[in-house]
Amino acid sequence: MTFSTAFAFNDVGQEQAEAVSSLQARGVVSGIDAEHFAPKEKVSYGQSVQMIVKALNLNLDTIRFVKQPLATDYYTHVANDAWYADAFIIAHYNGLEIPKDANPHAAITREQFGDLLIRALEKKGNFPMIKMYININDNDQINPLYQGEMQRLLLFKITALDSGGNFNPKQELTRGEAATWVYNASQIVDKFAQKPPAAVEQVAVTVEKVTDDVNKVTLTREEKPNAGYGIAITGIRFGQDGQAVVTYTLTNPDPDSMNAAVITKAAASAYIASNYKAVAEPDASASGSN
Known part of the structure; x- marks a missing residue:
């Protein structure tokens, strides 16, 4: 003024x-x-x-x-x-x-x-x-x-x-x-004033059979414009309902960092028993999660 x-x-x-x-x-x-x-x-x-x-x-x-x-x-x-x-x-x-x-x-x-x-x-x-x-x-x-x-x-x-x-x-x-x-x-x-909630990025879950007893679970981010975007698995919770909750954090590039300008899909994998159904969940306790 x-x-x-x-x-x-x-x-x-x-x-x-x-x-x-x-x-x-x-x-x-x-x-x-x-x-x-x-x-x-x-x-x-x-x-x-x-x-x-x-x-x-x-x-x-x-x-x-x-x-x-x-x-x-x-x-x-x-x-x-x-x-x-x-x-x-x-x-x-x-x-x-x-x-x-x-x-x-x-x-x-x-x-x-x-x-x-x-x-x-x-x-x-x-x-x-x-x-x-x-x-x-x-x-x-x-x-x-x-x-x-x-x-x-x-x-x-x-x-x-x-x-x-x-x-x-x-x-x-x-x-x-x-x-x-x-x-x-x-x-x-x-x-x-209430701000609209930030959009939650979708993370895909894919399951690949390794043996009859073990599956490989991979979490994959959406396409990003450079290699500076990451994903990390922080833990797995096994529930009595037969679900294995795979928690994760997402990391984004520092604005001042130099990263290769190439379309990427960051991914992270873990192995769980085949009798569990894998689901992904953001790690609420991690400061770097989205």
């Missing part, structure tokens, strides 16, 4: 600059003009839903509709041609439980925004969180339906209590605060 990007808006303080500039770069938020973000202005319900849905990439990708859903199917005051209409539809199908009569032009309170944000965040996965109770001095002012969500909002460090230990749940949220909360939530998603 460059200095010019962080302070593209001249009315954004340093404590909110990173959040605002990051969300602006992603197209999640925009200013009221080229130089002003108006961070102290109240954020509307419609702006809030749009911001949360877009920042956390909620979508309808896995849903198939018989007919196109319309905002008016679910909300009394959300016009179908409103710029935030799609966000309300996406929020509905992602279980954010927005009231049917929600006014998209009205200001949103801290507890309302926090509830929507936590519900949206938890749709993205199960994220690690220290389980403890945070004492909120004005907890009696929080809607009982939101109290659990406000605890999680604080435990995830999406926001914090004020200097007096209060959450101020009924206070209307500002644009700068909303951007900061949403940015912090998106950072959690980015940090703990």
Whole structure:
């Protein structure tokens, strides 16, 4: 993040600059003009839903509709041609439980925004969180339906209590605060995003008769582009079910090594009694296994 990007808006303080500039770069938020973000202005319900849905990439990708859903199917005051209409539809199908009569032009309170944000965040996965109770001095002012969500909002460090230990749940949220909360939530998603499991390389098992009592078992890797790839048998477990589990490790060439550029199939062999059926299994205890 460059200095010019962080302070593209001249009315954004340093404590909110990173959040605002990051969300602006992603197209999640925009200013009221080229130089002003108006961070102290109240954020509307419609702006809030749009911001949360877009920042956390909620979508309808896995849903198939018989007919196109319309905002008016679910909300009394959300016009179908409103710029935030799609966000309300996406929020509905992602279980954010927005009231049917929600006014998209009205200001949103801290507890309302926090509830929507936590519900949206938890749709993205199960994220690690220290389980403890945070004492909120004005907890009696929080809607009982939101109290659990406000605890999680604080435990995830999406926001914090004020200097007096209060959450101020009924206070209307500002644009700068909303951007900061949403940015912090998106950072959690980015940090703990589940990566797809690495593909497991297939190892072929072939059995060759040596004698009536002994078989030669060979494990062979897939074709590789050079001779730097290897396979080693690390052990054999003989089970009562008649299986001989041949464990192995795979080694790959060092990026700086020089190897002959020739198609190879690395192989390793062992001998077992012919009354056992050989199966291959990666050696989970070996650091070099794939």
